[in-house]
Amino acid sequence: MGRVYNFSAGPAVLPEEVLKEAADEMLDYKGTGMSVMEMSHRSKAYQAIIDEAEADLRDLMNIPDNYKVLFLQGGASQQFAMIPMNLLKNKKAAYIVTGQWAKKAYQEAKIYGEAVEVASSADKTFSYIPDCSDLDIPEDADYVYICENNTIYGTKYKTLPNTKGKILVSDVSSCFLSEPVDVTKYGVIYGGVQKNIGPAGVVIVIIREDLITEDTLPGTPTMLKYKTHADNGSMYNTPPCYGIYICGKVFKWIKKQGGLAAMKERNEKKAKILYDFLDQSELFKGTVRKEDRSLMNVPFVTGNEELDAKFVKEAKEAGFENLKGHRTVGGMRASIYNAMPIEGVEKLVEFMKEFEKNNK
Numbered sequence: 001m002g003r004v005y006n007f008s009a010g011p012a013v014l015p016e017e018v019l020k021e022a023a024d025e026m027l028d029y030k031g032t033g034m035s036v037m038e039m040s041h042r043s044k045a046y047q048a049i050i051d052e053a054e055a056d057l058r059d060l061m062n063i064p065d066n067y068k069v070l071f072l073q074g075g076a077s078q079q080f081a082m083i084p085m086n087l088l089k090n091k092k093a094a095y096i097v098t099g100q101w102a103k104k105a106y107q108e109a110k111i112y113g114e115a116v117e118v119a120s121s122a123d124k125t126f127s128y129i130p131d132c133s134d135l136d137i138p139e140d141a142d143y144v145y146i147c148e149n150n151t152i153y154g155t156k157y158k159t160l161p162n163t164k165g166k167i168l169v170s171d172v173s174s175c176f177l178s179e180p181v182d183v184t185k186y187g188v189i190y191g192g193v194q195k196n197i198g199p200a201g202v203v204i205v206i207i208r209e210d211l212i213t214e215d216t217l218p219g220t221p222t223m224l225k226y227k228t229h230a231d232n233g234s235m236y237n238t239p240p241c242y243g244i245y246i247c248g249k250v251f252k253w254i255k256k257q258g259g260l261a262a263m264k265e266r267n268e269k270k271a272k273i274l275y276d277f278l279d280q281s282e283l284f285k286g287t288v289r290k291e292d293r294s295l296m297n298v299p300f301v302t303g304n305e306e307l308d309a310k311f312v313k314e315a316k317e318a319g320f321e322n323l324k325g326h327r328t329v330g331g332m333r334a335s336i337y338n339a340m341p342i343e344g345v346e347k348l349v350e351f352m353k354e355f356e357k358n359n360k
């Protein structure tokens, strides 16, 4: 059996070239006679892998010198706690709730201090991004928190919120490296890598140096202090070695594609094929307000649950995997991350046209 078109929201499709390269190096990484999985993280060979991964990421995102790049574990969800534990000084933070992941972060923050919901799009099932140009942000808030691309609902911030001078913290799990980003606008950018970069478990945290301090909440475990990891080059303990190695390969793959500007162009082209079809279809409908549409996650429905189920089943039989929408939303969702080839989207649309013709 060959490879399918995998529209999974995460863990998700990775570039075939990267997987093949990893396969080639599986038994003997560059003459070391061992797999990267078997290698000491204190070895020269591994140090070169993590150093190169960091350098390539810095290059791709144009990360300024006063930001640290940390490769951590626990997935994106671990950051829901780590952020308040490390950044709360006044014990207050502002959260913009645009979906389940933002909500989980907001609820977690409440354990550690006063988390204030300053905006939400829950009233319309998170199908839009609220106007964040003039929010009521508490004077003494330590930061403003957003989830920049909402994986489940398919929305994306096209302009960042006006934080009124507060530090911006952003979960970019599902839009990581999908387009150029101005790192200087953020205090912390972080994301789980399993959506657009690599194997689940690794989370990358890009954090401004002055936010890394000893002054964490009392009781913060050593492993959950940014300082611990920053002081030790992400090697305080054994890092997720193999995962970081794959991330490094994906960084190189993106550079080879032309970097983030080229990725953006490609992603816009891919998303347009699908959205243009949805906008003229008499059967399928996108569920998100047009101006807030994500380039990465595209939810859609037929309006009939039985027909949705039929579509998902027939699509799977035709080689289009994981098109079922999130269990809380229903319908369908096509996640079209960096590594989804343009033909995958073209063929999906052809299949949808055929399905529409047969099910009118």
Ligand SMILES: *Cc1c(COP(=O)(O)O)cnc(C)c1O
Binding pocket: 010, 074, 075, 076, 077, 078, 101, 147, 149, 150, 151, 171, 172, 173, 174, 192, 193, 195, 200, 201
């Ligand atoms: C998937 C996802 C998460 C959760 O990631 P884990 O690594 O499973 O903790 C958090 N935020 C966003 C935006 C996601 O897409």
